[in-house]
Amino acid sequence: MACFIAEHNLSFNIASHLNKLICAVCPDSKIAEQLSISRTKARAIIVIVTGQTAEKHIIEMLQNNCFALLVDESTDKSTIKHLALVARIVKLDFSVEDRFLTLIPIVDGTATALYGKIVEYFVEKNIPYKSNMIGFASDGANVMFGDKHSLVTLFKNDIPHIFTMKGICHSFNLCASYACEKLPRGVEDFCRDVYNHVQNSPKRIGDFKTFQAFTNIKPHKLLHPSHTRWLSLIEVVNRFLEQLPAIKLYFQAAVHINMDADMPAAPTPTTRSAVNGPRQAAAPVAAPRTTTPTVPRSGTAALPSTPTLVADPQRRRCPLCRRPHRLPQCVIFKGLPPQQRQLVVQAHGHCLNCLTPVHQTHECTSGNLCQICMRPHHTMLHRAPGNDTSQPPAGRNRGAVQRPPLRRDARPRRTIGPSSSCARRPHNGASTRRQQQRPRPRRTSGLSSVVATLQQLQRILG
Template sequence: MASDSDSVHSDSNEEKRLKKPQKKPYAQKYMSSWEKDPLMEKWLARSKINERHFYCEVCNADYTTVGGRSNLLKHRKSSKHVQRATTLRKQPVINNQSFKRERQVSHQIKYSEIRIAAFMVEHNIALNTADHLTKLIKAISPDSEVAKGISCSRTKCTKIVQNVTGYSQFEQIVQCLQTTKFSLLVDESTDVSATKHLALVVRFFNNGRINDVFLALIPTPIVTGQALYDHVIAFFKKHNIPYISNMIGSASDGASNMFGTHHSLSVLLKKDIPHLFLMKCICHSFALCANYACEKLPRVIEDIARDVFNYIQHSYKRLSVLKQFQEFLGLKPHKLLHPSQTRWLSLLQVVKRLLEQYDALILFFTDAVYEDKVLAADMILSRLKEKYVKIYLQFLEYVLPYFTNLNLEMQSEETKIHQLYSRVSTVYKTLLNCFLKSDYVRNTAVEKILFDNPHNFVVIEEVYLGAKVTASISNGSHGLSLEQLSDFRLRCLQFYIEACKQLVKRFNFQDPNLQVFKELGFLDPTQMRSHNSIAPLASKFPNLVHENALNDLDSEWRELKNLEINVPLAPSIDYWETVSKLKLGDGSVKFHHLSDFVRNLHCLPHSSAAVERIFSQIQLNKTKVRNRLEAETLSGILHTKTLIGNDQ
């Protein structure tokens, strides 16, 4: 019994001992004096958790201060702390001068490699040249740390163009298009490798000026209107560009896949954006007008230009002989030009050069006939000696500048859409005055003139054919028979009629839709007071001006007409930018609605010449030797060119 009682007693003592609360270990508060301890000063810091923790900068972690200083020293000897401290000792100190120097050199190397790539793009140098250029730089700068570190081979150079300079410019453009109104200029062409590309150029307002900027180059094996539309829309959706709300205009040439009546790119875009402004390139249109009109003249004129060029230009011996005759006659040793079908302004330059070198050509081909006995030279000489050939060339020298000068003006990147109606009507009336009665042209509205009615013609002898032709006929030096002279006048009259017919076909003054061009004349500060209200024009652009803002817009316009602003009148965008900076007394913009409306109108396209310039750049880079350049690399090159142009 005694043993049992002793056992119960011992069990109760054990329970009491177990139930007795344990004493919590004392957690030493963090002491700032520890940071001065030589053993801990390089890694110890105060914890942000609380006062009973410390922070180890080596381990990048917080630990408890239980145990006080002894616990900190114990942590210092732990395997984790020792391993990380050893690793950090091998790394350079951030404020070390040698480390700063290494970073500086590294930055200069990267900068130099980008500059090399940009230089090659700017000067249309093959990217393969980068292999040799890098070695050359190292060879001529053996003591330069930067030159030693450059490793910009053709692969790296290509990637810099694609993913650094090109992509940087592309991102900037996309960001602008996501928030800015823009117009789209489109064209497609086949390059030297028989690859067909669709080029996209955007026209938008940025940094106080209008920009025509290359956007994308898309390979398009199929160029139907639907295929082009699918490519354009897919591109916009891929890059999150809200084209339905932000695209206000589109321009291209008059090809059926671009501007056809039924299922072209313009028709499909118009379905998505009902108020989209569409513009056939006026430069293409005027070039076609001149080409169709020239068909009314004898074909021999164009044949002579081609035959003379083909006979002389590709032979060094013949060029040398021609140069001797040029020097004998005191003429400048200019080369002959080729009449190209794809270059809008080539015909006038060919005509001028032929007239300039006409006497030298007569001597050259006379020598070729009698000395070399060449049959082709005999045929060309006989044509050059025909009196009507020179007088036809003189007529073309007079009349073609009406087309080429307007063409040149409309190729400008400045806003010209507000001048389009007045410039086309001026050229149209000038041509009409050459063969219609002056009173009829002066007293009849331009849209009502009947240019093909013989009742309105002047007599055939009074048809104006240019100063040189008139003087030649007046003094009798033309050498034509009466029959030849009558035929010459009749053909020139047919030229005028056909030119006017083609012009009206492409710019029909009777079309109510063309009134928008007339109303856009208010953008010219010199013409603004002739417009009483811009509400009719604004109503045609509901995507630019909300109906509720029409009153505010027109009120601002009427107030501006009575405000004198001393600003240079050309270009007009400078005037309107000055207007946009005028403030009210409370600091708000005085002409807010008007400024936004005008900026967007300046983005409307008047031609697609900017896209043609893109294809010219492609031809400079993708040649017979460099015929494997892909669209991605070409896009990078074109974007880099834009970036370089912006920085200059």
């Protein structure tokens, strides 16, 4: 039982409980009845009997066989620095075996002090290291592998034929790091920026899990590139590729909400006629509809309900991002493929033809058709077998006047008078109102660089 505890690195306190367990499992065993072990006895057996016997066996192997020494420094929880010695022993039948030798407490970390501690241990245990020690390996620190004065140079003075080797993982990392300097480090910076933005905030982690559930992606955590675990970068990139759809939607929504927060509060829109004309006298506006149904008077037929001029503010909010706009104008909705758009529309009970929440699809009286296939569904829900780059056919709306598409960068020309001051100062009246209604320039957000890097990564991945 003591050897089982030492082999599996279990606590000494488990010894007394393990004794009771064996007696309960084997109540008819006479050996179990006579078994008695506790924490103190288990520790004494492991430290005094088993430990010293194993150490003597290893020392005898080092005295009679060739070996290589593996050295590394370590610091435990009590901030005591130790020098770990591991011996790789070559037996007479040419079989190789690694054995942990000892931990030597050290105070001075110089090459001379480390060399003195190791030689002192070999002399104390009567190990002929100058004749049996054929190899030495450690990390690439200057104390271990310096050219002028290090642990390797001191051992080479005593053992000229010794074979030395640096830590191969660290050497491979240096070679790969120098080679990767010729490549752009945008992927690694992108992974670090996204991780620092999302994983350091519980609120953002919760928001990101919502987008993971929406895109049907496993709710795995984002990984962070480690400075010491060099081979972890491939796992980080694979995890980001797995979570890429959720990451795209998350940052699109974050940028959209941030821009809306930077914009000044717009005044409450009023109902205007389709033709911009002079304002009439202020007329009383109907109150918003409530959920209380109206009861028709006796003797009169109930008139069909008509939509009021001012809609309920709750009905004007987007069901996807809860912003004050309709669903077809949502940035997140536009970034989804047509199949997921249809799932969103059906999940929130919108009409598949006009995308309004006031009626079902079979109740829709709109004559609008898809601009691509001319079928009764909205154009944003059209599914094409490939990338359809054809222009939409004319005549989507029956009887509607077709207008040429407007370019985004196209702006209406303003009439400039002969004086330059007129071009700089707006006139009073209608031009002043137009200037007041123009949105102010949006301030740059810290998320813009992350989104730009995300789009660049998407173009690289194809």
